[in-house]
Amino acid sequence: MKFDDxxxxxxxxxxxxxxxxxxxxxxxxxxxxxxxxxxxxxxxxRLKNPIMRTDDGWKDVTYDEAIASTLDALLEAxxxxxxxxxxxxxxxxxxxxxxAELLGAVIDNTSSVCHGPSILAIQEVGHPGCTLGxxxxxxxxIIYWGCNPTEAHPRHMSRYTTYADGYFLDNAFRDRTVIxxxxxxxxxxxxxxxxxxxxxxxDYAVLSALRAMVRGRDEMIPDSIAGVSKEQLRxxxxxxxxxxxxxxxxxxxLTMTRGKYKNVRNAIELVDELSRHTKATITPMRGHFNVYGxxxxxxxxxxxxxxxxxxxxIAFYNPGETTAVDILARKECDAALIVASDPAAHLPSxxxxxxxxxxxVQIDPYPNMTTAFCNLQIPVAVSGIDAEGTAYRxxxxxxxxxxxxxxxxxxxxxxxxxxxxxxxxxRGR
Amino acid sequence: xxxxxxEVKPRKKPLLPIEAECITPxxxxxxxxxxxxxxxxxxxxxxxxxVSVTGEVDSxxxxxVVLRGETSRIKRVGEYMEGxxxxxxxxxxxHCGNFMSGGRIEVHGNAAAWLxxxxxxxxxxxxxxxxxxxxxxxxxxxxxxxxxxxEVCGNAGDFAGxxxxxxxxxxxxxxxxxxxxxxxxxxxMIFGDCTRxxxxxxxxxxxxxxxVHEMLPTFRNMGEVVHEDTGQVLTAFRGDxxxxxxxxxxxxxxxxxx
Ligand code: SF4
Numbered sequence: 018m019k020f021d022d023x024x025x026x027x028x029x030x031x032x033x034x035x036x037x038x039x040x041x042x043x044x045x046x047x048x049x050x051x052x053x054x055x056x057x058x059x060x061x062x063r064l065k066n067p068i069m070r071t072d073d074g075w076k077d078v079t080y081d082e083a084i085a086s087t088l089d090a091l092l093e094a095x096x097x098x099x100x101x102x103x104x105x106x107x108x109x110x111x112x113x114x115x116x117a118e119l120l121g122a123v124i125d126n127t128s129s130v131c132h133g134p135s136i137l138a139i140q141e142v143g144h145p146g147c148t149l150g151x152x153x154x155x156x157x158x159i160i161y162w163g164c165n166p167t168e169a170h171p172r173h174m175s176r177y178t179t180y181a182d183g184y185f186l187d188n189a190f191r192d193r194t195v196i197x198x199x200x201x202x203x204x205x206x207x208x209x210x211x212x213x214x215x216x217x218x219x220d221y222a223v224l225s226a227l228r229a230m231v232r233g234r235d236e237m238i239p240d241s242i243a244g245v246s247k248e249q250l251r252x253x254x255x256x257x258x259x260x261x262x263x264x265x266x267x268x269x270x271l272t273m274t275r276g277k278y279k280n281v282r283n284a285i286e287l288v289d290e291l292s293r294h295t296k297a298t299i300t301p302m303r304g305h306f307n308v309y310g311x312x313x314x315x316x317x318x319x320x321x322x323x324x325x326x327x328x329x330x331i332a333f334y335n336p337g338e339t340t341a342v343d344i345l346a347r348k349e350c351d352a353a354l355i356v357a358s359d360p361a362a363h364l365p366s367x368x369x370x371x372x373x374x375x376x377x378v379q380i381d382p383y384p385n386m387t388t389a390f391c392n393l394q395i396p397v398a399v400s401g402i403d404a405e406g407t408a409y410r411x412x413x414x415x416x417x418x419x420x421x422x423x424x425x426x427x428x429x430x431x432x433x434x435x436x437x438x439x440x441x442x443x444r445g446r
Numbered sequence: 447x448x449x450x451x452x453e454v455k456p457r458k459k460p461l462l463p464i465e466a467e468c469i470t471p472x473x474x475x476x477x478x479x480x481x482x483x484x485x486x487x488x489x490x491x492x493x494x495x496x497v498s499v500t501g502e503v504d505s506x507x508x509x510x511v512v513l514r515g516e517t518s519r520i521k522r523v524g525e526y527m528e529g530x531x532x533x534x535x536x537x538x539x540x541h542c543g544n545f546m547s548g549g550r551i552e553v554h555g556n557a558a559a560w561l562x563x564x565x566x567x568x569x570x571x572x573x574x575x576x577x578x579x580x581x582x583x584x585x586x587x588x589x590x591x592x593x594x595x596x597e598v599c600g601n602a603g604d605f606a607g608x609x610x611x612x613x614x615x616x617x618x619x620x621x622x623x624x625x626x627x628x629x630x631x632x633x634x635m636i637f638g639d640c641t642r643x644x645x646x647x648x649x650x651x652x653x654x655x656x657x658v659h660e661m662l663p664t665f666r667n668m669g670e671v672v673h674e675d676t677g678q679v680l681t682a683f684r685g686d687x688x689x690x691x692x693x694x695x696x697x698x699x700x701x702x703x704x
Pocket of ligand 1: 028030031032052055173
């Protein structure tokens with residue numbers, strides 16, 4: 018059976034033009050996806066049933082047994098951590114927040130190790146953003162700063178920027194100028210009209226210089242900043258000021274290098290400064306397909322986008338203190354529930370070592386690196402393949418994930434819902 | 447004079463943080479049950495500390511609270527403190543002296559992050575090192591420390607005095623990255639080195655007697671001046687021009703990232 022206009026549940030582009038062919042309970046073909054999307058749809062090797070670690074190795078258990086064991090681990094803990102959430106749909110994320118409140122837990126999503134700093138910067142100075150549709154149809158100058166869409170968001174350039182047709186651009190490909198700023202010549206840099214090679218850690222200084230130059234203070238700027246010549250900076254300022262619509266995209270090259278949210282704040286303030294001359298916007302290149310959704314769900318339910326500590330029954334938020342990576346590195350939690358992410362593949366080894374020493378329950382369809390040290394793994398349906406729900410694109414647009422396979426697996430919503438109900442019963446709510 | 451000694455009892459999970467904003471001199475003036483939080487459990491203060499109180503007093507200024515033992519995970523000590531003294535014999539956890547407006551806190555070990563966050567008055571002396579965000583503001587807050595004095599005898603972490611808008615922050619050792627970032631008032635003195643001082647500052651004064659590495663290019667060089675108290679020749683800068691700032695930054699040495 019063929020399904021058209023399916024969403025790809027892999028990266029923040031959330032491409033919604035995928036054609037999927039499914040037969041015999043498997044996806045047999047996909048069209049329009051990039052390689053990353055294809056491998057997600059055709060991914061095999063799912064866990065068949067819940068597995069529990071014992072002294073003699075892994076043991077198959079039923080879903081009822083797995084739920085009972087999850088309750089034991091989380092209800093006994095003084096400071097449980099609920100982490101992940103970016104690879105599932107919004108409805109499941111909602112249950113996660115309710116669960117964190119009931120347990121007095123800390124709930125955090127993967128943005129604490131990707132675009133959390135972008136949110137901190139936005140909380141300081143706001144977000145001059147727009148939808149990707151606006152960029153596609155109007156932007157004649159595109160800046161990719163500290164990101165490499167060719168490899169991380171492979172269809173970003175063809176759907177929304179460089180190679181996309183634009184309603185208000187006569188010849189979009191020729192009319193658009195693409196500037197790439199990075200510490201090395203990436204594949205995206207090869208496709209740029211202007212490539213700015215910056216020394217690692219030099220982004221803040223270069224952004225400050227650009228802000229001053231846009232304001233006409235270029236006489237005070239030294240001849241070279243972080244490996245970038247003043248001449249090249251002048252050239253960029255001219256391109257941006259003369260643009261009809263300048264769209265800046267940035268990645269973890271800005272958010273996860275020294276200075277973190279200050280880099281992003283500086284980039285936002287550059288965009289503000291440019292907006293005195295032309296239309297300018299800025300958008301984070303979000304990684305997981307629904308990490309933005311996790312921030313949205315958390316915010317509408319608790320007031321905060323990630324790193325929320327419900328230990329005292331009310332929401333407290335302080336990245337650096339209540340973020341999973343900091344809590345784990347300081348060994349401040351005594352149990353963890355991991356949902357729809359693979360911390361062992363992304364977090365520093367110090368954090369993983371602590372996870373290996375406390376009870377960890379993982380909810381994920383596939384065996385992954387976190388499987389190697391969790392105590393219990395419960396497989397679920399894959400959001401966007403055999404489970405439907407809501408996901409948010411990198412520009413904050415909610416789109417409905419479609420279901421292309423029937424399944425025996427419970428969805429994240431069903432499984433988390435059962436765990437939450439059982440918890441309420443134990444707590445007499 | 448009233449002396450309160452709080453000695454930490456051995457704990458089963460010593461790394462779990464304890465939130466203890468009830469530990470202020472004023473709390474011990476009246477007899478009432480004080481509680482602290484260990485994760486999601488509320489405990490009596492006496493479950494976590496051996497408490498001994500000697501002497502009697504009418505006013506908060508006569509109360510001295512001493513914390514003894516493994517206190518590096520005890521958070522929010524001295525929050526909203528208005529007077530009296532707190533002496534911490536070893537390290538102290540995050541948010542020590544949050545919003546304090548009077549009195550004195552002395553930390554004999556190191557202090558974790560957010561020491562003196564949004565402090566309004568009073569004095570904090572840390573004999574060891576201070577963590578990140580010393581005398582800064584809370585996330586998204588436009589103003590950090592507004593008054594009072596924080597003195598760090600060792601080094602300070604990153605973002606010391608972020609959003610500083612009043613009072614003075616003195617760091618005898620090195621400061622990390624971005625001391626005085628977004629500062630708008632008040633004064634910072636750093637006797638060691640730091641990187642990227644005062645990014646985006648709009649007001650206030652910052653002295654760095656050592657070297658500012660990766661000096662930001664958007665500060666206007668105003669020439670040399672002699673510092674009154676130390677007699678050291680410093681280069682005066684004004685900025686941050688990127689932010690239309692009118693802050694004053696004086697540095698012993700500086701290096702741009704070229
Ligand atoms: S760009 Fe991202 S959303 Fe689009 S097909 Fe590739 S992986 Fe999927």
